[in-house]
Amino acid sequence: MKTHGVRAQQREQTRQALLRESRRLFAARGYGAVSLSEIVSEAGVTKGALYHLFESKAELFRAVLEQVQQEVAETVARTADVHDDLWTRLTAGCQAFLTASTAPDIQRIMLIDGPAVLGWNEWRAMDEAASARHLADALTELIEEGTIAAQPVAPLTHLLSGAMNEAALWLAQSDDPADLPATQAALVQILQALRNR
Template sequence: MQENSGHRSNRERTRETRAALLSAARALFVEKGYADTGTPEIVKAANVTRGALYHHFRDKEDLFRAVVEREAVAVSSEIERNACAAATPLDALISGSNAYFDAMAIEGRARLLLLDGPAVLGPEEMSRIDRETGGGSLLDGLAALFGRAPDPEMQALADLLSASFDRAALAIAQSARRDDYESAMATLLNTLTVAVAGT
């Protein structure tokens, strides 16, 4: 019994160490940027040893990837939580749109996911992270709106809408009026619905 308790304690310490590293790294990456953040200051801010960092992560890029993945999961969870109760596919898309803007309003998130993430990890790795953390929800929403299984044209449309959402999130992060972009996205989605109904 004592031994099991010790194992749980070790697992808990491991989780705490990893969480401390992720939180410290996130704060520094947001404050200083990836290039200007060194592993010694991450270790110091997390109050762990250098060995602990390399026990959990291969290098600074691996730690950055984990930070980005955690942010992407948070965004996806916010969208799912808000869109799943919508009455119609259009309502779900608009709710998901507003939830995306809510999630991206968290300080530093736009920089991590839309600027530094692609610059450090590359577009292919960011696409992988997007796919694995719920990035298919927009495509699913479009499939529900169109009333058919996704096809290459629908995937292209999802890519274009996703780029529009990201551009809007960056503009809002740089002090543009969020209301304007929310309204514009609702107009875009409504127009899309009318176009679908007319086909």
Template structure:
């Protein structure tokens, strides 16, 4: 039986959704391709056909997660017309969204461990860091951020937010996590106000 492009796209979409659930729940190391294939109602061969390996499937899931995070950052930043508020809202959204349960393990814990630091950083540069750079570039061209090098500011802010998200992702006590997130967001606001 010949498969259409639509059938293929649906299979890939279903595999990504099921794999995301498995990697979120069990992590990469304990995520089983057999279980993913079974829950997606495909053969293990179909997983290999579309993604090449378990790591290839994980990479595709990570790219999906990062793409969704990037979309949410844009939506949050767009809630304001003020450039400084857009910057804060986008940065705030990154910290919150990256630490949500359905993103945290894939993006912050397993991502760097499975792909290695350099490949993980390259993916981050293509998504969240790119958005941050674009926002800072717009602000600089409109007369904000005078005397600040764009590349330095992008790397410093991105590094601070990644480190904050990694720190928050390790906190297991809900009350402590909530207070730490609030502390982090207040500090982020003061940090951004400091370069205003």
């Protein structure tokens, strides 16, 4: 029984080393420029150990992407949840997403390589599970309390999520530090337009 526990612990340590090193390499150079040989070498494990945990490089990338999306979602939720007012929660959460997703490593993995490696449908499903669901919940609550006019939540969620993802991609290409505050101000204007007077 003790041996099983040791093996499970070693397996988890190997998995964490693979995730850590592949994330670092994918963020620095992009998915296409990183080989499995390089990942296992950096992680200090064998290819056999990698294939025992992940069927392919794409599956390893998917696990890294899931980790990145979860971290961004947790940052957004933590930022939003300190506010009692539902409207402030929504705006703070949207701003937190925009800020978090402008980190170069997050952009590369989550917004650039994610859809390219996994395909748009799988990436979209993962994005929805990680953060779009929280946005939909916030919008639903605001509609229920009358702050936002009654309307279908799904299209509104996709429009806002798409706008924020596109803004984060645009910011990734920008060298102007004034672009982030300008984008945040534009986001406030878009959100304000939804609010009932």
